[in-house]
């Protein structure tokens with residue numbers, strides 16, 4: 082089939098490339114000329130494992146191309162996917178201006194019947210708004226559908242080629258058959274539904290995953306006070322198939338371009354129909370506070386932070402991405418700076434993106450984890466990049482001025498910590514900072 086993808090962010094680019102990989106002819110279009118220039122030069126504007134290779138092979142097969150010319154791209158295809166951003170407005174609602182612009186652009190460029198599919202995460206009712214907007218601006222026939230995207234950054238290619246499910250919301254039978262045909266090689270789990278339910282499935286899924294994270298983070302906070310180990314608690318809960326083990330990793334809270342904005346947007350969607358989503362409001366509140374446990378633990382270990390050298394390992398909101406949108410590291414570093422600390426920051430991939438968002442004379446940008454730790458009094462591990470797991474804690478201690486380790490992602494095991502001089506703070510695991518407890522753990 083001939084497909085056009087509007088927007089070459091994570092969703093547009095990865096889905097476009099994966100549809101090409103399945104044998105479709107795909108044009109990806111973006112209004113940002115610098116992204117298209119990069120893609121045409123063989124570069125990839127985002128860091129996503131496996132993506133560069135797939136782009137190269139599909140361009141070589143002439144299955145995939147990139148352009149800024151939306152007229153040409155819309156004219157060429159049978160199915161147009163809208164994959165533009167839907168960031169938060171200051172009040173938490175989704176900003177639909179990119180969606181409206183894309184819909185208006187499509188309407189003007191149409192040259193015959195088109196299927197217009199929204200992949201972007203949009204509030205319930207948005208596809209109907211898109212249908213109205215397009216019908217006011219074209220005389221050609223068309224159908225709309227909602228096919229929300231569930232990929233995760235860092236594993237986007239495998240998530241797209243082998244999704245848990247595909248949701249197709251449309252009220253048009255022929256459109257449904259075409260979209261099922263397009264997606265059936267990806268999974269047997271194709272859920273077909275009305276448009277409004279499809280739109281809601283996306284928000285409900287992200288909100289539920291965010292709820293699991295805030296839930297386990299609260300359990301972790303209680304574990305710290307009662308002397309239980311949240312990693313064992315999560316394991317014990319996760320074997321119950323009704324609960325499941327995924328998304329029960331306690332840490333410094335969720336970040337990224339989606340959970341924070343989509344939870345806020347769903348609270349607003351509910352509010353517009355006079356429903357107060359109390360549970361989700363608490364999920365957000367818990368998440369917004371969880372990251373500051375890092376600061377509390379630092380103060381417990383070091384006292385006032387003014388003039389202290391604090392190393393920060395990991396700036397991306399999760400490993401295997403260079404995305405720093407709503408990364409917990411942003412708030413944590415701002416808080417450190419506000420308290421007069423010197424920050425020595427390092428991330429293997431996301432450092433340049435982070436620095437564009439937040440730079441300060443009191444931040445030293447390190448070339449590697451060791452340089453960040455040099456002469457520091459504490460290391461705060463905020464993103465669980467695999468290279469951090471391999472660090473020998475005794476070698477690390479040797480380059481530091483004092484030995485505080487705040488492990489925001491529970492990367493290190495008690496056996497590594499017990500043999501090191503660190504005053505170690507994890508999330509929801511038994512306190513290893515006092516000698517008697519260390520000896521008790523060591524003796525089993």
Ligand SMILES: NC(=O)C1=CN([C@@H]2O[C@H](COP(=O)(O)OP(=O)(O)OC[C@H]3O[C@@H](n4cnc5c(N)ncnc54)[C@H](O)[C@@H]3O)[C@@H](O)[C@H]2O)C=CC1
Nearest residue numbers: 088089090091092111112113165166167179183201202230
């Ligand atoms: N990032 C992710 O992992 C996921 C994102 N989503 C949703 O997918 C949507 C897109 O997200 P991202 O890919 O992260 O967005 P993004 O903001 O990274 O990229 C959107 C792209 O669309 C382009 N664009 C905007 N208006 C345009 C127009 N009228 N014509 C042509 N290009 C235009 C922008 O220049 C930009 O390159 C959002 O609604 C998001 O919530 C859904 C699942 C996963």
Ligand SMILES: O=C(O)[C@H]1O[C@H](OP(=O)(O)OP(=O)(O)OC[C@H]2O[C@@H](n3ccc(=O)[nH]c3=O)[C@H](O)[C@@H]2O)[C@H](O)[C@@H](O)[C@@H]1O
Nearest residue numbers: 230231232233234328329330332334335336337339398399
């Ligand atoms: O709508 C979206 O954009 C996407 O949002 C998330 O994907 P993503 O944000 O890429 O990454 P996740 O792996 O979900 O992680 C989100 C955040 O939660 C945190 N997290 C995740 C899992 C966990 O157990 N604990 C935890 O703290 C991560 O560190 C990260 O900060 C969803 O997982 C995707 O299904 C969805 O498509």
